Amino acid sequence: MDISIVVPLLNEEESLPELCAWIERVVTANDLSYEIIMIDDGSTDNSWLVIEQLRAKNPNIKGIKFQRNYGKSAALNEGFKAAMGKVVITMDADMQDSPDEIPELRRMIIEDGYDLVSGWKKKRFDNTLTKNIPSKFFNWATRRMSKIYLHDFNCGLKAYKYKVVKSIEVYGEMHRYIPVLAKWAGFKKIGEKVVEHRKRKYGITKFGWERFVNGFLDLASITFVGKYGKRPMHFFGLWGSAVLVLSVLMVLYLIISKIIEPEYAITNRPVFYISLTLMVMGTLMFIAGFLGELITRNAAGRNHYLIEQKTGIE
Numbered sequence: 001m002d003i004s005i006v007v008p009l010l011n012e013e014e015s016l017p018e019l020c021a022w023i024e025r026v027v028t029a030n031d032l033s034y035e036i037i038m039i040d041d042g043s044t045d046n047s048w049l050v051i052e053q054l055r056a057k058n059p060n061i062k063g064i065k066f067q068r069n070y071g072k073s074a075a076l077n078e079g080f081k082a083a084m085g086k087v088v089i090t091m092d093a094d095m096q097d098s099p100d101e102i103p104e105l106r107r108m109i110i111e112d113g114y115d116l117v118s119g120w121k122k123k124r125f126d127n128t129l130t131k132n133i134p135s136k137f138f139n140w141a142t143r144r145m146s147k148i149y150l151h152d153f154n155c156g157l158k159a160y161k162y163k164v165v166k167s168i169e170v171y172g173e174m175h176r177y178i179p180v181l182a183k184w185a186g187f188k189k190i191g192e193k194v195v196e197h198r199k200r201k202y203g204i205t206k207f208g209w210e211r212f213v214n215g216f217l218d219l220a221s222i223t224f225v226g227k228y229g230k231r232p233m234h235f236f237g238l239w240g241s242a243v244l245v246l247s248v249l250m251v252l253y254l255i256i257s258k259i260i261e262p263e264y265a266i267t268n269r270p271v272f273y274i275s276l277t278l279m280v281m282g283t284l285m286f287i288a289g290f291l292g293e294l295i296t297r298n299a300a301g302r303n304h305y306l307i308e309q310k311t312g313i314e
Helices: 016-029 047-057 072-082 099-110 128-146 174-184 210-228 232-260 270-298
Strands: 003-009 034-040 061-066 087-090 116-120 158-161 190-194 307-311
Touching: 003 016, 003 072, 003 099, 016 034, 016 047, 016 099, 034 047, 034 072, 047 061, 047 307, 061 072, 072 087, 072 174, 087 099, 099 116, 099 158, 099 190, 116 174, 128 174, 128 210, 174 190, 174 210, 210 232, 232 270
Parallel strands: 003 034, 003 087, 034 061, 116 190
Antiparallel strands: 061 307, 087 158, 116 158
């Protein structure tokens, strides 16, 4: 089919009928074959009931229901697995993303040859202190780290080639850094489009203050995983070797000092304890590297979700 629209959601029963109707109008006007895949990330309201009702009216609407809340990354990953469209578009369910952007995003993938196009909410309607300022900082840090010059990495409105979503794995909280995952998977042509940002019409935001801490941790994690995820020994072995060499030099210093001053007790010197600590640290780093290598070579997969129910997906 032409497009798959992946919509992760949590407690969005009010917005779903309006969102689906809007998407249907847009794709029908542009004569596109499509599917809408809604991933209910453990909602506690009637979101799943609404999805079933929408599915009964429109067979192009499909649903996946998680047994509990696993997070947006898990929802996107399952949506990517199920998607069958030549172009895959993701958007949030809160009506802050406009389906009117779909045709142009698809055109940029099909005609301009982009592997991934990320939306840029240039004009936002969020609280400046709690969203805009932290977002600008994280986007700046991610640009510096990844060398991908996007303004809004975390925008939920994105378009992908089919092979991109089948080549990446979104886990943990890595939905913020999907363009980085795509680049490290070998997809270099990543573009950006200014998109409309709408005020929230229904419900409340699902992200609290903890996203500030998670943002730092995710950035550090993806930096490490991107460079050393397939070769952890290169990181731990390098630093472990450096620490062990330093500890050996300190031990040699102590031995030479003992030869020069036989009456001086080695254990009375702080260098003795520092060298002992460094020796233990270096050994532990090597062990961590070996364990990392064993894990990366034997891991069958990271994503294991308990899916309660599916509708419209074989």
